[in-house]
Amino acid sequence: MTTEEPKKLDFIRQQVTDDLAAGRVERVVTRFPPEPNGYLHIGHAKAIWINYGIAEQFGGVFHLRMDDTNPMKEEAEFVEAIKQDVAWLGADWGENFHYASDYFERMYELAVDLVRAGKAYVDDQTPDEIRANRGTLTSPGVDSPYRDRTPDENLDLLERMKAGEFADGSRVLRAKIDMTSPNMNLRDPVMYRILHAAHPHRGDAWCLYPMYDWAHGLEDAVEGVTHSLCDIDFENHRPLYDWFLDAINEARDEPIDHPKQIEFARFNLTHTVTSKRRLRQLVAGGHVTGWDDPRLPTIRGMRRRGYAPEAIRDFMQHIGVSKFVSTIELALFEHFQRQHLNKVAPRVMGVLRPLKVVIENYPEGRTEQLEAINNPEDPAAGTRQVPFSRELYIERDDFMEDPPRKFFRLAPGREVRLRYAYFITCREAVKDADGTVVELRCTYDPATRGGDAPDGRKVKATLHWVSAADAVDAEARLYGHLLARENPGDLPDEPDWAAEINPDSLAVLHGVKLEPAAAGREPGWRCQFERKGYFCVDPDSTADAPVFNRTVTLRDTWKKIQKKSR
């Protein structure tokens, strides 16, 4: 990890520091425990960053664990996808890749201990009855009629449940806690349910599957996790997490570890959605092209778009760790991408919306090579040769026939610089029958070769350009905000997604003209198109037809000026 250490200790790092200092833990162990039932998104990236970042910072160990306790919702294909995404973000789990389902035997043994100790019982109530008897937020629940079965009877029933004697939903194992607790999670929570379903990792070995609350603390304990860092939604579950571990240790002679659960807040980003449910709606509804659509804040989407994992980590570090559910402006996220990409991305000239320029006084058929700097922020990146010839393309936006006051670029009679090349002066704008400009007739000053005038005269603008004969045709996909709405918290419960999607979230440009240096690149290659933004080669590219995704634009002061004058 290249990111600097945080200078301030957040409340979690403070506790870890204290635990280390007090000798409560010798070595920090954290974990990221996704359920393999979907793709990871930027919210997960925060959890990964916190868990991995803390393990790394304190010289500890980080585990990646599939929390696969529900065979009805999980699929093996997600396991590989999750590993790829976590690795891409830069979190290294070393040898510690685990499946919760590998601990099923151990969990069962411990459940038996709890039953023997009279701390758990088999309940024959139907799901509806259980729900009804749980009470409400403001009224207590009532005890199950099966609550006082003897340990022997419970043990017998539990073994038969495990053996497959009973139908799905007919019985559950419940912890005997307190049906009147103001915390709903403590009203005799279900520990095991019967599910005659094949498990992606364990096959048909089990028909009894543990619930999250029962399983999670055990998974952590088995792996020797010291700090179980999770989402703030689990704050209400912490008493239960602790109850199970304590109950086990009261019921047994040999104690098991008791990891510490600490919760942090998730966050929202403006102009996008980060919940698994909403992302699913967008994908299923065909509003985006898939889970890796570059408009999506999924890890796969961000990777394809060209966002840099280093910058994602810088962002995570900057937003910090707190218990406040924040809504962060997308602009802050983009800032860290620009900051990183500015330092590392090679520059290249690419004309998005080409306008042909003919240099009338430049010899026909001649081509010369001009030296261009690969990255002004990084001298080590060196230079390259860019071909120049009589016919060029410039950006259509860089010419105005009747320019307003603050427009510095090309206009009839005006002189500008072509980057790394020559000063040119526009002599005439050629129009078609509709009156749209189709070509510019210009002249150049041979004395300005390389971009400087020997007489010291200045020019107010420098334009990017591409030699027509040497240009590589490409496709560019320009992305804008996914949602027109700023705050995703304002979305209705059942949004009309078609109306929510920003109509400018995607613009596809064909016939983009690139200088030769940008051609033949592998998918994932990042660069800056000078004056336009950072781009990344899309996997849809073919050998002769590259496709570039615009990761993020450059800051654009001219755009602001335009907006203000309107």
Add this chain to the structure above:
RNA sequence: UGGGGAUUAGUGUAACGGUAGCACGACUGACUCUGGAUCAGUUAGUCAAGGUUCGAAUCCUUGAUCCCCAGCCA
């Protein structure tokens, strides 16, 4: 109406009884062979009301607002 959390400029985040700081955004200006980058500056804040104290964002009391919890999901 039960329980658990939270609240500092537009957005985030520091300040652990002693000058409310930083970043992003917005706005000025300088510089520039990217209207990029860089540099300088401006803008704007302690949820409210009481109390304790020489001194309160911080401690106490009361209130407001927002989030989470009634899956055999995680």
